[in-house]
Structures are given as C-alpha cells and as structure tokens.
Amino acid sequence: MALTFPFLSLIVLFTRVFFSSWSLASFLGAAIAWRLFIPAEAAFSALLAKKSEPPLPHPRLSYTALVILTVLFAIFPTGGQLTHQTGSGAFRIPSASMCPTICKGERIVADRKAYNNKPPQRGDIVLTTHQLFGELLIKRVIGVPGDLVAPGPENTILVNGSPLPIPQICGTNLRVRDENGNGPSFQPIKIPEGSYFMVGDNLGNSLDSRFPEFGLVPLDQIRGKPLFLYWSPKLSRFGCPIR
Numbered sequence: 001m002a003l004t005f006p007f008l009s010l011i012v013l014f015t016r017v018f019f020s021s022w023s024l025a026s027f028l029g030a031a032i033a034w035r036l037f038i039p040a041e042a043a044f045s046a047l048l049a050k051k052s053e054p055p056l057p058h059p060r061l062s063y064t065a066l067v068i069l070t071v072l073f074a075i076f077p078t079g080g081q082l083t084h085q086t087g088s089g090a091f092r093i094p095s096a097s098m099c100p101t102i103c104k105g106e107r108i109v110a111d112r113k114a115y116n117n118k119p120p121q122r123g124d125i126v127l128t129t130h131q132l133f134g135e136l137l138i139k140r141v142i143g144v145p146g147d148l149v150a151p152g153p154e155n156t157i158l159v160n161g162s163p164l165p166i167p168q169i170c171g172t173n174l175r176v177r178d179e180n181g182n183g184p185s186f187q188p189i190k191i192p193e194g195s196y197f198m199v200g201d202n203l204g205n206s207l208d209s210r211f212p213e214f215g216l217v218p219l220d221q222i223r224g225k226p227l228f229l230y231w232s233p234k235l236s237r238f239g240c241p242i243r
Contacts, residue, residue: 004034018088019111021228021239087113089224091127091136097200097207098138101125102242107231108138114225120196122147123165125242127224128198128217132207136223139208143189143197149209150188157199157210184210194219 008031017023089112096104102125110127120126124141142159143149152158191197195216200206207214226242 018109019227021109021230021241024109024230025239087111087116087224090230091226093138094135096205097202098125098140099202099205101140101201102138102226102229103232105233106229106237108226108242109228109230110224110226112224115219115222119219120144120222120225122159123243125226126198126222127226129221129223130214130217132213138200138226139198139206139217140201141196141198143191143209145191145193145195147191147197148188149191149197151186157203186210186212189216191216196222 011017011027015023017027089110091108091110093102093104093106093108102108112127115126120141122141122144126139126141127136128139130137142157142164148160150158152163156163158164189197195218197209198217199208199210209216228242229237229240232238232240
C-alpha cells in the first residue's frame, strides 16, 4: 500500500486528473478500490494459511525497505500538498449570487493557477477576493479592459452595445436581468487597463461591480477559475462543467 502513494502522486502531479469531473471520479474510484483490495487480499491469505509464516531470513532487507519507504513519503507530496502544487482546490458555495450557474450549498473544484500566465476573458467565471469580504467570491467577468459596460433596457446589461450572451448551465438558461426589475442603476463605464467588471449571474441577488462600494476588480485580486460541480443536492448537476 505504501508503495502506491508515490505512483499515485506522480499521476496527480503530471496530469490534470483533478480538473475533470470524470477523470477525478475515475481516479478516486480506482484509488479506493486498490486500497480496499490490499487489506482484503491480506485477510483472505491469512484465512487460508495453515501455519504462521516464518520470520524474514534477512532482517536487514526489511530495514532497507523501511528507509526507502520513509524517503519516498518525505519526497512525494500527499493530500493537501498535492492540491497546492497542482493548483486544484475544492470550495463550498455560501450564497445564491451565482445561481442558477452555481447555487448555495453546492461544491466546486477550481483551478487556482488558471490565471497565473494569462488574464481572464470576457464571460469567464472567476474566484476573486474583495476588501469587503473575508472569503473568496465567485463572479462572472463581463467587462475586460477596453470594454464599455452600460445598463440596457428592462434592466439588462450591455457590453459594447450588445446584451450579455446567454449560456446554458446544465440545461438551465442563465438569467441576464433581474426578473423583479429592481436592479441597481449605474453609469456607463469604460473598463481601464488591469481592471474587470464582474457580476453575479443571479443579478437580482448579487453585490458586484454595478454597485459603487464593490466597484471594478483589479487583476491581482483574481484567484482562480471554477471548473465543475462535484456535489449538488440535485443529482443531475453532479459533474456539471462551469462556464
């Protein structure tokens, strides 16, 4: 069992197994099955044994094996170290500001290194920090540097003169306006370099860049990109990609 840890660690470190719902489920299923097989096989062998096994004829060999295993455990990361090095992270959603894309109580896997070498694009859903909050937020980028964002008719939002696109999330249409018609009024704004205009997909229940106290989000406050739902009260949303 100990010898499998470095091998599994290598798979995680050099692949993107954590960044796909199907590959993550397959990997975890295989790892759990292997862990269960090892003690089960040992118990079965012990049950069939008719006499106790003799002691190892070369105890020095077992000492060498212990040293090797200790070194392997020290070199190869496991658990939280793996997720830190790969940039993956799991988060529970505390609010309904992004529903129906990501709803309260659902859990997601995110790539925390997604924007280390590239800026977010218009339409991306991102993890971000804000001085008003002590935890990570999830918002959708609708305005990138150079864009003109303005309020539209019937409380819609226009980006460069066009309404926001309407993606489908697990078969559910994204709401692009506040259904109650009581969203905040904001002035048209040209997005400066290094800043982003963000909103929650649930426009009627989201504190975002439409409000002066939230404002634009600078690039250095963006912390990653949600990838998929790994748990939801609705079984049909398990593994749903976030886009």
